[in-house]
Amino acid sequence: MAESHEKLEHYEEAIADMTKILELDPSESQAGRASIRLKPLPDEKREKMKDEMIGKLKEMGSIFGHFGTSVDNFKAVKDPETGSYSLSFQN
Incomplete structure (x- = not known):
């Protein structure tokens, strides 16, 4: 079962x-x-997902520009307890 979890990139379960x-x-x-x-x-998986998410937001930058918003207004904050990220908008 551990090997199956690893192959599916369910690393916490594999561990x-x-x-x-x-x-x-x-x-x-x-x-x-x-x-x-x-x-x-x-x-590593969470970092990769965060980078992909930020990249997708940057791709959407032209859309945000029409509303006077920049992708620089979005901040990814890591939760030290879970290691996951939350995305917030800051003016």
Whole structure:
């Protein structure tokens, strides 16, 4: 199941599955290596999604210009607890 989650880029679930494997069998070295390898991937995925979102907003910049708004007015703020981003508009 952990491998399926990883292939689907459901990294948090894959890490949880690997952690469960290690709880049941601490000597399972493959799960230990996979956990270490997977650990940075959720943050990398969120950063990639944030960059894509900002890129799409910039593509829409010409539309915002008609309303006197710039994409510079949008700020992405990272939630330190979840690692997710929220997008806000600032004047």
